[in-house]
Amino acid sequence: MDAHSEQDPRRALGLEGERSSGPGNLARLAHDGRGSYRRRFILGAVAAVAVLVASVLLVSSLTGPKHNQSSSAPASASPVPLVTSTWREGDPGDLALTIGRLKLTEAGCFVLTDPHGQISVDGLIWPAEFAVQTSGQLVRIVDGAGRVVATEGQLLRLGGGFGGDARAVCNSRPGASVFGIQGPVH
DSSP: OOHHHHHOHHHHTTOTTSOTTSHHHHHHHHHTTTTOHHHHHHHHHHHHHHHHHHHHHHHHHHHSOEEEOOTTSOOOSSOOOEEEOSOOTTSOOOOEEEEEEEEEOTTSOEEEEOTTSOEEESEEEBOTTOEEEEETTEEEEEOTTSOEEEETTOEEEEEEEEOSOGGGTTTOOTTOOEEEEEEEEO
């Protein structure tokens, strides 16, 4: 490098004889890769966010509650989903007890109500293989063998435990009481 190019930065960049702020120079710098750092940074950040979102969706689909509707249920105008877990009779379970009247809300959620008709449990997670059967206005819950275990309006004593993701159960509000049934339904 000669002494003249050390003093003139435009000459050092190969831009001698051109104005440094001209549009041709900016385009040339961008195509030479000198302006691509920001672009690479933004693309890397977008890729990282996409991987994170995909991971969260995959994990939630593998661990979240499932929605069942009995294939033997008579066809109805609007199917009623039933949130179920992987718990089966004979599996270890929690020992909490809750009592309430089974109600199907207008939003299609199964809840328990207290003696005054107020919701006492915001959402129920039923054992594996349980499903909904509907016939006209009659809504029943059946077990894996097809036996009716509960009917809307019935007073139930349920064993299991409070917890679970309220948002996954009927889009309940965060902090809602969700009860996972881990015992006989009666």
